[in-house]
Structure formats: C-alpha cells, structure tokens
Amino acid sequence: MTVPVLLVGFLLAVGWVLPGRLAGARWAARMPRVAVGAWAALISAGAVGVAMLLHWGVTPAHRSETPLGWLLRRGATPTEGIAGHVEALLLALAALAVPATVVAAGWRRAARARARHRATVDLVARRESEWWVLEEERAAAWCVPGRGGRIVLTRGALTRLSAAQREAVLAHERAHLAGRHHLLTSGAAALGRALPWLPAARAAAAQVPLLVEMAADDTALRSCGRRTLAEALALVATASTPAAGLGAGGHAVVTRVRRLLAPAAALPRTAQLLGWTAALLLPAVPVLLACGP
Secondary structure, eight states, X not given: OHHXXXXXXXXXXXXXXXXXXXXXXXXXXXXXXXXXXXXXXXHHXXXXXXXXXXXXXXXXXXXXXXXXXXXXXXXXXXXXXXXXXXXXXXXXXXXXHHHHHHHHHHHHHHHHHHHHHHHHHHHHOEEETTEXXXXXXXXXXXXXXXXXXXXXXXXXXXXXXXXXXXHHHHHXXXXXHHHTHHHHHHHHHHHHHHOTTOHHHHHHHHHHHHHHHHHHHHXXXXXXXXXXXXXXHHHTTTSOOOTTSEETTSSOHHHHHHHHHSOOOOOOHHHXXXXXXXXXXXXXXXXXXXXXX
C-alpha cells in the first residue's frame, strides 16, 4: 500500500499545499517566466499523479510489476501483464478526459472571441504602421492575440503618450504577441472554471495573468527605461481592456508600476536554471512513485 499513500500525499501537496506557497513566493515577481513554468508544472504533475493513482487502482493485484519495471529488466520480453497495464492506463486517461474537455472548450471559446474582436477592430479602427488606431478619447492600448494579431491604440493614448512611452507600450504588446501569452491566460482561466474546487486551479487562474504581464514588462525593458514604461502603464491604466485582448494597463497596474520603480535585486542565472529544472522534473515524480515497491 506504499504506492497509493505516496501518490495521494503527492497530489495533496501539488493540489492544495504548494499553490499557496507559490502564490505568495517573493521570487515569482523576480522570475515571472519561471513562475509561470512552475504553475504549469504543478498542474501537469497533478494530472500525471491522478493518472498514476488510477492506473495503480485498476491494475490487477497479481500484475505487480510496473510498466517501467519490465522496460528496465534486461533481456525481458514485455508480454506478460502488458495488456493489463495498457487497459489500466487507458481508464486512467479516460478519467481525465472530462476536465480536459472543459479546458479545451474554454480555449475554443476564447479563440472565437479573439477572432470576433479582430474582425471588429478591422471594421472600426484604422491601421497606422504596425498598430490600429481607434478613435476614442480614453487612453487605452491592448493587443488581440492569435493568427494575424493586432495592436490597438486609442486616439486618446496617442495624444497623451510621448513617443518614448508609445514605444514602451508597443514593446509590451509585441511581447504578448510573440510569447503567445494568450494561450497561458486562457488555459489558466479555463482550468479554473473546470476545477473551481481545486486550490491549484483557482490560484493558477488568478496568478498567471499577472505573471505574463510582468514577463511582458521585462521584455519591454530591453528597449526602454523603467520610468518610461511605468509612466506609460499609468497613463493607460484607467481604461478597461477587452476580454479578448491583453492590455498594457490591464492587470494589477499598481503592483507592476511599483515593481518597475523599486526593482528587487536580480536573481542569479543559477537560480533560474534550478527553477526551470525543478519545473521540468516535477511531472516525472508521480511516475517514479508509481514504479516503487
């Protein structure tokens, strides 16, 4: 009974304990990309852990050898017991199909909303250089991700932003489009709707949008100064961002401006490397636990 106990403990850790620690981690704002990877690792590890637990539960007891066991046994011909392992794994994957279907449906809804918004922008806005101008007095800037992405600036934003601030906003929106951040935000939102009872899903839906905004801010800083970007964010912060878009001033602007104007000391590259390594290895832990005695 050691294997199920270990797997249940692992699932409790990644589903209930670690999300609170990660949401409150100070290093997340210093390494937002690594933090996004950590959230993805938690969710992936939880899914793999559930699959391994279900696989263990439905595999006949007399087939005690794990799939990895017969693969590692030198000279073995994997014939005995393989069918049972395959059937058990298929049943485990089928149990994950319901939340996966809900997440996929949320992704499709978000994609359709983005397509409609792009069509609306093409109708009501005018293209100038690489951006589209919307004749509105409010100062707003956002991008519409997806195939043929758009960067939208209102007339009010162009009037209020200096040339340097405008370039900072454009760099921020380019980062969203190039990084395909909409896949992360829409996926996290869909997961939160699919599993609202799971702390990991709720926390990911709340944290990932802020982290991708911080990541876009960091990318924009490669071509502009911190104060310039902070001032630009403050100017476009009062306007709401369309649900289908990602806006420079759209999420937790006060937190982001403070982060820009009073930056914490950068973490060494070794810390980032360790973070990415841990994120990549975490989903493999339940597989190793399931292969135990």
